[in-house]
Amino acid sequence: MFRKLGTLLLIAALFLTTAPKDIHADAGQPILDKSSLSSGIIKVHYADSDHKALVRVTKGDVQVDYSLVNGASYPLQWGDGSYNVLVAKLISDNKYQVVLQENIDVKKVNEQAVFLQSISIANWNETTKAVVEAKKLTAAAATDEDKVKAIYTFLTKNYKYMESKTQTVEAGYIPDLDEIYDESGGICFDYAATFAAMARSVGIPTRLVMGYEVHAPDMYHAWNQVFLKDLNEWGIIDTTYDASRVQNGQPTTMIKNSADYVVTCIY
Numbered sequence: 642m643f644r645k646l647g648t649l650l651l652i653a654a655l656f657l658t659t660a661p662k663d664i665h666a667d668a669g670q671p672i673l674d675k676s677s678l679s680s681g682i683i684k685v686h687y688a689d690s691d692h693k694a695l696v697r698v699t700k701g702d703v704q705v706d707y708s709l710v711n712g713a714s715y716p717l718q719w720g721d722g723s724y725n726v727l728v729a730k731l732i733s734d735n736k737y738q739v740v741l742q743e744n745i746d747v748k749k750v751n752e753q754a755v756f757l758q759s760i761s762i763a764n765w766n767e768t769t770k771a772v773v774e775a776k777k778l779t780a781a782a783a784t785d786e787d788k789v790k791a792i793y794t795f796l797t798k799n800y801k802y803m804e805s806k807t808q809t810v811e812a813g814y815i816p817d818l819d820e821i822y823d824e825s826g827g828i829c830f831d832y833a834a835t836f837a838a839m840a841r842s843v844g845i846p847t848r849l850v851m852g853y854e855v856h857a858p859d860m861y862h863a864w865n866q867v868f869l870k871d872l873n874e875w876g877i878i879d880t881t882y883d884a885s886r887v888q889n890g891q892p893t894t895m896i897k898n899s900a901d902y903v904v905t906c907i908y
Contacts (some may be wrong), residue, residue: 762816853903
């Protein structure tokens with residue numbers, strides 16, 4: 642089950658982390674919107690129906706590439722400092738043209754604020770079906786932990802892992818949260834993106850994390866970290882694995898042991 646999942650997400654990881662070959666500078670018309678910089682995100686407006694494009698965000702030695710979605714937000718999740726944002730369009734097989742490149746200085750951004758935002762790979766608004774559900778589920782919640790438990794319980798009881806989806810999803814895949822909600826399931830990326838959107842929408846700082854779980858070290862995986870104010874720390878939540886356990890009547894704990902997870906990227 643998880644071997645196919647790992648293969649799929651490893652392909653996605655290579656898309657996100659491997660530098661495109663043969664990048665050339667070129668003039669273009671994208672717009673970099675920095676109006677939400679204080680929340681740790683930038684937006685990219687660039688519509689070119691003839692070309693796919695990517696957004697590359699770099700800070701020091703850390704670099705992440707995203708499939709460009711016009712008007713979507715991209716996180717500056719590594720704290721204060723100097724970032725480089727590059728937009729490039731695909732002009733031929735694995736060859737890109739740079740259409741925008743800009744350095745951005747980030748100062749005094751709240752560490753948790755960036756993890757409350759909608760971003761390109763966990764894209765949501767107040768009408769997103771999972772977000773509407775989250776508001777209902779947490780309406781009577783007294784604490785942040787109660788909110789997290791309500792969302793966690795909903796996903797682990799109702800969402801099914803979709804083995805067949807691993808055969809069709811391509812590199813650069815971005816979860817469609819409404820589609821995932823209607824299907825009540827998906828792959829681990831879908832679980833993690835949905836949980837992130839639901840928790841963020843009710844004020845819980847939530848990271849979407851990729852890497853490896855130590856009991857399946859060859860399988861690339863996605864999960865979440867939530868910041869619980871009462872504990873003043875980040876806790877690990879893995880709805881993909883736990884959905885299988887819960888639905889099979891197996892005991893499990895919501896907050897996981899950090900020693901069991903190896904992080905390669907946080908969004």
